[in-house]
Every structure is written in structure tokens, then in C-alpha cells.
Amino acid sequence: xxxxxxxxxxxxxxxxxxxxxxxxxxxxxxxxxxxxxxxxxxxxxxxxxxxxxxxxxxxxxxxxxxxxxxxxxxxxxxxxxxxxxxxxxxxxxxxxxxxxxxxxxxxxxxxxxxxxxxxxxxxxxxxxxxxxxxxxxxxxxxxxxxxxxxxxxxxxxxxxxxxxxxxxxxxxxxxxxxxxxxxxxxxxxxxxxxxxxxxxxxxxxxxxxxxxxxxxxxxxxxxxxxxxxxxxxxxxxxxxxxxxxxxxxxxxxxxxxxxxxxxxxxxxxxxxxxxxxxxxxxxxxxxxxxxxxxxxxxxxxxxxxxxxxxxxxxxxxxxxxxxxxxxxxxxxxxxxxxxxxxxxxxxxxxxxxxxxxxxxxxxxxxxxxxxxxxxxxxxxxxxxxxxxxxxxxxxxxxxxxxxxxxxxxxxxxxxxxxxxxxxxxxxxxxxxxxxxxxxxxxxxxxxxxxxxxxxxxxxxxxxxx
Amino acid sequence: xxxxxxxxxxxxxxxxxxxxxxxxxxxxxxxxxxxxxxxxxxxxxxxxxxxxxxxxxxxxxxxxxxxxxxxxxxxxxxxxxxxxxxxxxxxxxxxxxxxxxxxxxxxxxxxxxxxxxxxxxxxxxxxxxxxxxxxxxxxxxxxxxxxxxxxxxxxxxxxxxxxxxxxxxxxxxxxxxxxxxxxxxxxxxxxxxxxxxxxxxxxxxxxxxxxxxxxxxxxxxxxxxxxxxxxxxxxxxxxxxxxxxxxxxxxxxxxxxxxxxxxxxxxxxxxxxxxxxxxxxxxxxxxxxxxxxxxxxxxxxxxxxxxxxxxxxxxxxxxxxxxxxxxxxxxxxxxxxxxxxxxxxxxxxxxxxxxxxxxxxxxxxxxxxxxxxxxxxxxxxxxxxxxxxxxxxxxxxxxxxxxxxxxxxxxxxxxxxxxxxxxxxxxxxxxxxxxxxxxxxxxxxxxxxxxxxxxxxxxxxxxxx
Numbered sequence: 037x038x039x040x041x042x043x044x045x046x047x048x049x050x051x052x053x054x055x056x057x058x059x060x061x062x063x064x065x066x067x068x069x070x071x072x073x074x075x076x077x078x079x080x081x082x083x084x085x086x087x088x089x090x091x092x093x094x095x096x097x098x099x100x101x102x103x104x105x106x107x108x109x110x111x112x113x114x115x116x117x118x119x120x121x122x123x124x125x126x127x128x129x130x131x132x133x134x135x136x137x138x139x140x141x142x143x144x145x146x147x148x149x150x151x152x153x154x155x156x157x158x159x160x161x162x163x164x165x166x167x168x169x170x171x172x173x174x175x176x177x178x179x180x181x182x183x184x185x186x187x188x189x190x191x192x193x194x195x196x197x198x199x200x201x202x203x204x205x206x207x208x209x210x211x212x213x214x215x216x217x218x219x220x221x222x223x224x225x226x227x228x229x230x231x232x233x234x235x236x237x238x239x240x241x242x243x244x245x246x247x248x249x250x251x252x253x254x255x256x257x258x259x260x261x262x263x264x265x266x267x268x269x270x271x272x273x274x275x276x277x278x279x280x281x282x283x284x285x286x287x288x289x290x291x292x293x294x295x296x297x298x299x300x301x302x303x304x305x306x307x308x309x310x311x312x313x314x315x316x317x318x319x320x321x322x323x324x325x326x327x328x329x330x331x332x333x334x335x336x337x338x339x340x341x342x343x344x345x346x347x348x349x350x351x352x353x354x355x356x357x358x359x360x361x362x363x364x365x366x367x368x369x370x371x372x373x374x375x376x377x378x379x380x381x382x383x384x385x386x387x388x389x390x391x392x393x394x395x396x397x398x399x400x401x402x403x404x405x406x407x408x409x410x411x412x413x414x415x416x417x418x419x420x421x422x423x424x425x426x427x428x429x430x431x432x433x434x435x436x437x438x439x440x441x442x443x444x445x446x447x448x449x450x451x452x453x454x455x456x457x458x459x460x461x462x463x464x465x466x467x468x469x470x471x472x473x474x475x476x477x478x479x480x481x482x483x484x485x486x487x488x489x490x491x492x493x494x495x496x497x498x499x500x501x
Numbered sequence: 502x503x504x505x506x507x508x509x510x511x512x513x514x515x516x517x518x519x520x521x522x523x524x525x526x527x528x529x530x531x532x533x534x535x536x537x538x539x540x541x542x543x544x545x546x547x548x549x550x551x552x553x554x555x556x557x558x559x560x561x562x563x564x565x566x567x568x569x570x571x572x573x574x575x576x577x578x579x580x581x582x583x584x585x586x587x588x589x590x591x592x593x594x595x596x597x598x599x600x601x602x603x604x605x606x607x608x609x610x611x612x613x614x615x616x617x618x619x620x621x622x623x624x625x626x627x628x629x630x631x632x633x634x635x636x637x638x639x640x641x642x643x644x645x646x647x648x649x650x651x652x653x654x655x656x657x658x659x660x661x662x663x664x665x666x667x668x669x670x671x672x673x674x675x676x677x678x679x680x681x682x683x684x685x686x687x688x689x690x691x692x693x694x695x696x697x698x699x700x701x702x703x704x705x706x707x708x709x710x711x712x713x714x715x716x717x718x719x720x721x722x723x724x725x726x727x728x729x730x731x732x733x734x735x736x737x738x739x740x741x742x743x744x745x746x747x748x749x750x751x752x753x754x755x756x757x758x759x760x761x762x763x764x765x766x767x768x769x770x771x772x773x774x775x776x777x778x779x780x781x782x783x784x785x786x787x788x789x790x791x792x793x794x795x796x797x798x799x800x801x802x803x804x805x806x807x808x809x810x811x812x813x814x815x816x817x818x819x820x821x822x823x824x825x826x827x828x829x830x831x832x833x834x835x836x837x838x839x840x841x842x843x844x845x846x847x848x849x850x851x852x853x854x855x856x857x858x859x860x861x862x863x864x865x866x867x868x869x870x871x872x873x874x875x876x877x878x879x880x881x882x883x884x885x886x887x888x889x890x891x892x893x894x895x896x897x898x899x900x901x902x903x904x905x906x907x908x909x910x911x912x913x914x915x916x917x918x919x920x921x922x923x924x925x926x927x928x929x930x931x932x933x934x935x936x937x938x939x940x941x942x943x944x945x946x947x948x949x950x951x952x953x954x955x956x957x958x959x960x961x962x963x964x965x966x
Contacts, residue, residue: 124830140636144608144622151639157609163827164886166879167855167909168786171605174616196826199874199882202863209865231870252830312842313778313819321633332831339835352839354778355832356821361661362628364945365589365717366797367820370804373941374817377777390632398667400674405696408955409664414631417664417953421629424948427961431944444632476838479896480829483889488882490873496892 042281044451046295047438050426051302051379056433060376062305070301070466071291077465078289078297089472090249091457094257095280095450100244101272104259107220107242108266112154115184116147117176118267120160121200122188122260124336125252126222127162128329129261129453130188134158135325136449137270153269156184160264164196169203180211180218188222188260190246192230195484201232216240222259224248251472253333256453271446278450286458296458299381299437303459304466306379306435307353314353315371318383319360319422322444323452326383327357330456337460337471351467361421368425372432380429380436383452384422387443389415507746509916511760512903515891516767516844521898525841527770535766535931536756542930543754543762554937555714556922559722560745560915565709566737569724572685572707573731577619580649581612582641583732585625586665587653587725589801590717591687592627593794594726594918599623600790601914602735618734621649625729629661634668645676645683653687653725655711657695660949666697681705687724689713716937718798721918736911743915751923761923764902768844768924769931771900772818776844779818780836783848784825784887787909788917791848792822795921802925802936816932826886833890837897845894845901848917849887852908854880 053061086093111118120130134142139151142158161172176183185204189197201219208215216239224230225245227237236243244259246252255261257279266272282296291298303314314334316327339352358367360382371378389395394415402410409417429436439455441448464471485493518526551558576583585595599607604616607623626637641648650669654662666684673680681704689695690710692702701708709724711717720726722744731737747761756763768779779799781792804817823832825847836843854860859880867875874882894901904920906913929936950958 123827127827128831139639140633141640144640149639151636163786163824164879164882165784165786165826166853166860166883168605169860169879170855170858171616173860174604174614175606175609193870194830195874195882195886196830198871199862199877199879202867202871202875203860203879206863206865231868235868312840319630321628321630328831335832335835335839339832339839341838350838350840352835354819354821354835354839354842356819359628361630362588362592364942365659365661366593366793367800367804368945369939369941370800370817370819372944373806373815374800374804374819375777375815377819388631390635393635395631395634395638395668397664398671400671402667403696403700405658406663406667408950408953409660410667412664412953414629414634414664414668417629417660417949418631420952421660421945421949423952423964424945424961427948427964428945430963431961432941474834476834476897477829479837480833480886480889480893483892484882484886485873487885487888488873488877496889496896498895499888499892 040277040281040447042285042451043442043448044282044295044455045440046299047440048298048302050430051306051435051437055430056435060309060433060435062302066305067291067298067301070305071289073466074291074297074301074462075289077462080465081461088249089461090247091254092283094250095276095283095454100259101262101276104244104262104266104272108263111184111220111267112156115156115182116179117183118156118158118264119176119183119185120188120264121185121197121204122160123162123194123196124332125255126188126190126197126260127160128332129256130264131160132256132325132329133261133265133270133449134160134268136322136444137265137446138268140321155267155269158264158268161200164199177207180207181213183218185219186222186263187219187232189232190224190252190255192223192232220244220263222246222263253336254457256329257450274446275450278447279454281447282451282454283458286454296455297462300459300462300466302437303353303379304463311377311379311435312353313356313378315356315358315378315380316383317358317360317363317380319418320383320385320388320444321359323383324357324359326449326452327359331355331357333456333460336474338463338467338469339476340467340469341476342469351469360425361418364421364425372428372434376433378434380434382422382426382436382438384438384440385444386440388418505742505746505912507750507916508907508913509747509760509920510905511764512905513763513767515895516771516900516902520895521900525774525898525900527767531770532756532763532766535770536754538931539756539762539766539927540754542927545930546926553714554926555712556719557748559715560741560748560919565724566727566741569709569727569731569737573728576649576685576732577621580621580647581644582648583621583623583729584641584648584650585653585729586650586662586669587625588627588659588661589797590720591653591655591662591725592625593797594721595729596625597721597790597794598726598730598735598914599625599733601787601909602730602911603733605786620732620734623729623733626665629664642672645672646678649683649685651685651687651728652697654697655689655717655720657688657697685709685728687711687728718801719922721794722915739911740915743912744919746912747916747919748923751919761920762927764920764924765927765931767902768818769928771844776842776900777818778821778843780821780823780843780845781848782823782825782828782845784883785848785850785853785909786824788848789822789824791914791917792824796820796822798921798925801939803928803932803934804941805934806941807934816934825890826883829886829890837893837899841898843899845899847887847891847901847903849903849905850909851905853883
């Protein structure tokens with residue numbers, strides 16, 4: 037693949053003491069001093085790349101991309117609704133792609149509208165809340181014969197997703213529809229590991245793989261995220277090309293050249309200075325869901341118990357999703373005047389318009405007090421508010437970074453995914469934990485099994501149900 | 502008003518040392534020891550109630566509720582789209598009400614569908630992102646003559662909302678439609694304070710008041726939140742009655758009888774023990790947006806700089822919105838194995854179904870491994886996961902509370918609003934700050950004015966635009 041150049045620009049000037057003061061800012065030498073450790077983890081990542089660690093290789097799987105495109109074209113031709121059944125890493129990537137690259141009111145547009153790009157309506161059902169499930173059926177059940185479901189669970193046993201699968205399969209059968217024609221699976225390719233894969237074989241479902249060396253939260257650029265993207269009309273080749281461009285930029289451990297490594301080092305150092313809350317605040321409604329994806333990536337990768345020679349240490353910054361300008365009127369008061377426990381990453385989109393056309397605020401006369409708005413555009417107002425927030429945070433000694441991208445598009449989104457994935461992998465090294473497991477959620481699963489009466493599991497004491 | 506009984510039950514057993522250990526749990530005596538201070542703030546609140554502090558009186562304004570209902574009926578009869586133009590406290594309440602009490606896919610349902618309750622499509626435009634604005638126009642502009650806009654800004658000068666107002670007024674005029682027939686204002690009743698109120702007089706818009714003693718984040722039970730609720734078909738009398746029930750329950754300073762005061766005391770004490778992140782995690786998709794509302798209420802009210810005899814202190818817990826079961830597959834790893842810096846408030850809905858009908862997972866046979874799911878319902882699975890999470894958090898020494906409500910309905914939502922509002926007011930007293938102002942966001946506003954070229958304002962240094 038002939039990857040395009042990476043276009044993401046990271047501006048970290050407002051994390052340093054010369055911008056925000058020595059009380060809360062870093063010295064550049066502190067970042068530089070991490071170079072040796074970063075180089076060590078970088079070597080380890082390279083050594084495991086393609087073996088234990090699969091995410092950096094995903095952008096280069098042209099064969100998979102071709103299969104996804106072919107399947108998506110076939111699905112688009114025969115459905116009006118495409119539904120992802122998945123949760124966590126099997127949902128958040130799809131939601132982020134959909135939020136960023138499809139029309140914000142995709143499902144409300146008439147099916148022939150140009151902005152729909154010929155795509156069906158898209159749904160991601162990532163909860164088991166019975167009210168949500170019933171409401172979803174209100175909308176989709178009347179069109180069940182024009183609906184395709186993509187069931188995504190790497191393990192093939194996730195309780196939430198498998199219960200949704202059971203419901204949908206049952207519903208299709210009762211309606212006399214063939215589940216094999218309306219369900220596509222995305223799961224571990226090994227039938228010994230995935231019950232769902234065995235069912236694919238037994239019941240004839242089409243199925244895509246989740247590579248064994250790619251965990252859920254790193255899987256957006258595998259079939260997990262790509263199929264719904266392609267069904268929605270997203271250029272998955274551009275998405276992958278952008279990710280590849282960032283991956284190549286992250287091919288060095290040089291902290292001046294590898295922005296993901298530098299981001300990891302800065303975040304790690306600031307956490308060490310008590311800034312344990314990492315806010316991602318895109319100034320773009322379209323990127324709001326990327327921030328949710330980031331929260332899982334950051335929390336599940338870095339929130340870990342470390343066993344240091346029998347002594348437990350509990351680490352991990354807390355990621356928080358925000359969106360500009362909206363949250364200036366919500367949490368910004370706390371970010372600017374509250375405790376010095378945050379680092380804020382702003383995402384700036386140079387051309388924040390839909391397809392290049394900025395929206396004038398007013399074409400006619402206005403009241404004098406409003407002239408400063410009336411003569412401007414929404415794009416300029418958004419840009420001014422971002423710049424104002426960056427300066428206000430700086431002047432209040434609040435560390436902040438800006439990730440600047442030229443626009444929101446598939447290549448840029450691919451870059452952002454790969455940027456954060458490389459950053460979190462590097463962070464895992466700095467924290468001394470394994471960023472690729474999630475042992476902490478096992479207890480809750482075991483308790484759920486017990487409460488659901490699954491054979492071999494006991495309910496927890498005092499559950500009160 | 503003959504208020505119904507309050508139905509919210511707070512279970513705080515998992516914040517105490519006997520449940521989660523002395524390392525992270527509270528002693529009950531610590532809570533009891535705050536009784537004197539709580540009683541003092543409670544007296545102050547009662548003294549200012551109806552004077553400086555207006556929020557507790559909102560549920561009792563039957564005259565306003567009647568006016569809102571009448572206006573809503575008239576609006577419902579003549580529009581297919583109802584659009585709130587507002588941001589922060591002028592949007593988050595409406596979004597929370599809509600999310601909780603209307604069908605989750607309200608705008609996708611055919612207009613005649615029973616679950617639409619005869620309501621128009623509902624939109625809340627709470628950003629100035631030009632891509633979002635343009636996309637919104639794609640959807641609404643073709644039906645402009647069947648659209649009503651509710652412009653909400655207490656000050657009557659909020660840049661984001663006024664720019665949207667200018668755009669809409671301009672658009673209506675250019676289309677030959679009378680803005681006075683299609684724009685309803687909600688703003689300060691005093692024309693000396695609100696430019697928008699003066700425009701209401703000059704241009705003939707219908708207008709509702711935001712009481713001077715009610716700030717944006719406390720205004721959901723005023724016309725700010727009630728009009729869109731009523732247009733959506735929500736029973737605003739029940740919403741207010743529920744809020745009144747909780748207000749009356751909060752009429753005592755007794756920490757055993759006033760759950761909001763007890764909640765405030767617990768959160769304050771846990772913050773003092775390093776649990777500075779307050780997560781609100783409803784196990785209900787419908788209440789997800791309530792958590793966003795909570796984030797503004799908590800952050801903007803409590804995130805403050807205190808001047809203690811010339812020495813600045815920066816206080817305020819960081820609120821975080823989560824949703825169960827979804828986030829068990831996202832941030833829960835961090836919540837259970839990461840640093841001990843969080844208190845988690847779970848919201849349990851006893852009957853989580855839509856209208857009382859639980860959804861069976863499967864009506865036929867299933868694979869043996871999935872029998873524990875297939876024979877159950879989504880409601881039971883949700884309840885089991887909530888109980889499992891509560892027990893797992895407890896067993897990992899993580900402080901957590903549960904707010905239990907019988908169902909999601911208008912009275913319950915009213916209770917929850919009033920519960921958190923009373924809790925944050927009491928918290929302000931404990932932190933020694935004014936929970937009703939938001940001075941920290943002024944600098945950003947001034948910088949924005951400067952960057953937009955507003956007369957009398959300078960751009961900040963180094964803004965880079």
C-alpha cells in the first residue's frame with residue numbers, strides 16, 4: 037500500500053513550564069529523559085508485532101479490506117437496516133466511525149438522499165436494557181426481512197451479545213426467515229475457542245475473523261469495525277491508509293518524530309504530577325464518539341493492578357470524554373477553576389465544515405450588540421472558541437495539548453485510531469503493566485453467571501436479588 | 502399540590518468500612534459528625550429559598566405548568582419538528598427529559614405511531630459546529646414551515662445560542678415565513694437584563710421566563726426544560742409532582758431522613774479520602790443523558806477556586822457519566838482495578854422494561870452453553886449484571902451507592918432532578934463555596950469576544966488564529 041503522508045500535528049507547548057508555570061508544567065528535559073525507556077518498549081513492540089501484538093498490522097491487510105468491501109456491497113444491495121450487535125470493543129469502534137464519517141442525522145435522511153451514500157440505516161445495539169431492546173424492535177421488526185445483523189464477539193461467548201444473537205435468531209425463525217441469510221458473524225476464527233464460530237459452521241452464517249492477537253479495544257481496523265464502516269459507505273481503504281501512515285510515523289522511538297510516543301510520555305509524566313484525569317475534548321461533534329472509544333482504550337488498557345513483589349499497586353489515569361464548544365457550558369468551570377488534576381487534549385479540525393461549505397450566521401442586518409456574530413460564520417466562531425479555551429487553560433496553568441487535523445475524513449480518522457493505539461501501547465510500557473489484557477472484569481462476569489444460574493457458578497454473597 | 506410520596510431509595514451500605522474495609526470505607530460516625538454543618542447549610546438554604554435560591558420552588562408553580570401545557574398543545578398542533586436552540590443548562594435538561602421519557606427512537610417512528618404520543622420530531626442543537634449546523638439544515642430546512650424553534654438563553658446574550666437564533670431568524674425571513682410565528686423564546690423576564698427579551702417585545706415573539714434566582718443548571722423544572730418536555734408529550738405535572746415529593750423529603754436536615762443531604766455528606770467525605778471522581782452509572786439506557794446533566798450540575802456548581810485569606814484553594818470532585826451494562830465492557834476495568842480515586846453511584850430501575858413487558862431472550866431451544874441466557878429475559882440479565890457489579894465493586898473495596906427507583910417515568914425523573922439539586926446545594930456548603938455561580942468560564946468568553954472582533958475586547962496573546 038502506498039500510504040499517504042500523516043497529517044496530524046501535535047502541539048504540546050501548553051504542557052511545559054514556560055507556558056503554564058513550573059508548578060504544573062513539565063520541563064522538556066523530563067520528556068527527553070524518558071527516551072531510553074520508550075526506546076526499550078518500542079523495541080519490544082517491534083519484536084512482538086505480528087506475533088503477540090496484532091493491531092499495528094491491521095492497516096496492511098488488503099485482502100481483508102477487499103473481502104469486507106465485497107461483502108458490504110452485497111449487504112447494501114439487500115437491506116434497509118444494518119444492525120451491529122456487540123458491546124465494548126465490538127461496538128465503540130463502529131460507533132466512532134459512524135459518528136465521524138456518516139451524516140449526523142444519517143438514519144433520518146430519506147434513503148435516496150445523496151448524503152446517505154446508498155447506505156441502509158445503521159444501528160449499534162450495545163446494551164441489554166429491555167426498554168432499549170423493545171424500542172429497537174418497534175423500529176426494526178416491521179422491516180425484519182430487509183435487515184441484516186452483524187453479531188460481533190471475539191470470544192463468541194459474551195453474555196450480552198450472545199443474548200441478542202439468540203433473540204434475533206429466534207425472531208427470524210419465528211418469522212420464517214432464514215437466519216443464515218440475515219446474520220453475519222465476526223468472531224475468533226478458531227472454532228475450538230469460539231462457540232459462535234462453531235455455530236457459523238453448523239448453521240451456515242457468513243463469518244469474518246477477529247485476529248487472535250488483536251483485542252476488542254484494538255480491533256476497529258479489523259473486520260470488527262470495517263464491515264459496518266463499509267456498509268455505511270465509508271472508504272475503508274482511505275481509513276486503513278491513514279492508519280498506515282500514522283503507523284509508519286510511529287516506526288521510530290524518537291520522541292521528536294513519533295507523536296504517539298511523545299503523547300504517552302507527556303501523559304505519563306503529568307499523571308505522575310497528579311494530573312490523573314485525561315480529558316479528550318474534540319472541537320467537533322463528529323468526533324464526540326471517538327472520545328468514547330478513547331475512554332475504553334485508555335481505561336481498559338492502563339487501569340491495572342500491579343503486583344510488585346507481593347505489594348499491590350493500582351495504576352491508570354481516568355479518561356474523560358468531552359466535546360467543544362458544548363462542554364464549555366458544562367464541565368469547563370471545573371476544568372479551569374477546580375483541582376489541578378487534569379490534562380486536556382483538544383482536537384482541532386482546521387476545516388470543520390461539512391464538505392467545505394462554512395455556514396454564515398446571518399446574511400442580513402442584525403442588532404448592533406450581535407454584529408460580532410452576525411458578520412461571521414459558525415466555522416469561525418468554533419475556531420475562536422477553541423483558541424480562546426486553549427489560551428484560558430494556559431493562563432490558568434492547566435496543561436493542555438492540541439491534536440490538529442485538516443478535516444474529519446476516513447484517512448484522518450484512521451490516523452487518530454492508530455495514534456491513540458500506539459500511544460496506549462507505549463504508555464503500558466511506561467506504567468509497567470500489560471496494556472493488552474483486562475483481568476479486572478472477570479469477577480463481575482463470574483458473579484453474573486452465578487446470579488443467572490449458569491451451571492458451575494455461585495451467586496455472590498449479599499447480592500440482594 | 503398534593504405531592505405523591507417519594508419513591509427513591511438510597512442504599513449506601515457499600516461506602517462503609519464494614520462492607521469495603523477501613524482502608525477505603527467510611528465510618529458511619531464520620532457521616533453523623535457532619536450533621537451540625539449540614540443543619541447550618543440547610544437553615545441557610547431555607548432562609549434564601551424563594552429569595553436568592555429559586556430551584557426548590559419550581560415544582561410548585563402550577564400557573565407556569567398550565568401556561569406551558571397550553572403553549573405546548575398549540576405548538577404540537579402546528580409543527581412536525583420542535584427544535585431547542587440552547588447550550589449547557591439550556592440544553593442538558595431537555596436532553597435528559599427527552600432521553601428518559603420519550604421513545605429511544607422517537608424521531609424514527611412514523612408520526613402516527615402510538616409511542617410518538619402525537620409529538621413532533623425533537624431536536625436539541627447544542628453546538629456551533631458548522632458541520633452539525635449544516636447537517637441539521639439538511640433535515641429541517643425542507644420542513645421549515647412546519648418547524649418551531651425554542652431559543653433558550655437566560656442572559657439573552659449567549660454567543661452560541663444567539664448565533665443560532667440569528668441564523669434561524671434570517672432563514673425564516675428569507676423564506677418569507679414570519680419568525681414571530683415560529684420562534685418561542687425562554688429568557689430572563691427583565692428586558693433591561695436580556696437583549697432577547699427586548700427583541701421579544703420588539704418583534705412579537707412568545708416568551709417564557711427563566712426566573713432570576715434560578716441558574717441554567719438548576720432550570721430544568723422551569724420553562725427551560727418544561728416546554729420541550731410538554732411538546733414531547735411528557736406529563737409535566739407528574740414531573741413536577743415527583744420533584745415536589747423529593748423537595749419535601751429534603752425539608753429536614755436529618756441525615757437519616759434527607760437522602761440528598763446524606764448523599765452530599767458521603768460524597769464530600771469520600772472526596773476527602775482521595776475519591777475525587779464521582780461516577781454516575783445508571784443501569785438504564787434511558788437515564789444515560791441524566792448522567793450528562795449531572796456532570797454539568799456537579800462540575801459547574803462545585804468546581805471552584807476558593808480564596809482563603811489570600812491563599813487560593815481549588816476544589817471540586819470530577820463527575821463522570823457512565824451507563825450499565827455497556828460500560829462494564831469499557832471503563833469498568835479501571836473502576837475495579839485502577840487507583841482508589843472513585844465513588845460510583847449506580848442507579849437501579851426495578852422494572853426496567855418499556856411499559857412493563859420484559860423481553861424474553863429466546864422462546865425456543867438453544868445451545869446448552871447458552872441455556873442460562875436463553876431461558877431468561879433481558880430484564881433479568883440487566884438486574885443480574887447490576888447486582889454482580891455492585892458485589893464486585895464491594896469485594897474490590899470500591900465505595901459505591903445505589904439509588905433505586907421503581908421505574909423510569911416523569912415522577913421518578915422529577916425526583917432524581919430534585920435529589921441531585923438539593924445534594925449539590927448541600928455540597929456547596931460542605932466545600933465552603935458558592936454552588937450557584939460559575940466565574941471560571943468568564944476568561945474564555947472574553948477571549949472569544951476578542952478573537953471574534955467584538956468591540957472593546959482584545960484577542961489573547963499567542964492565540965494562533
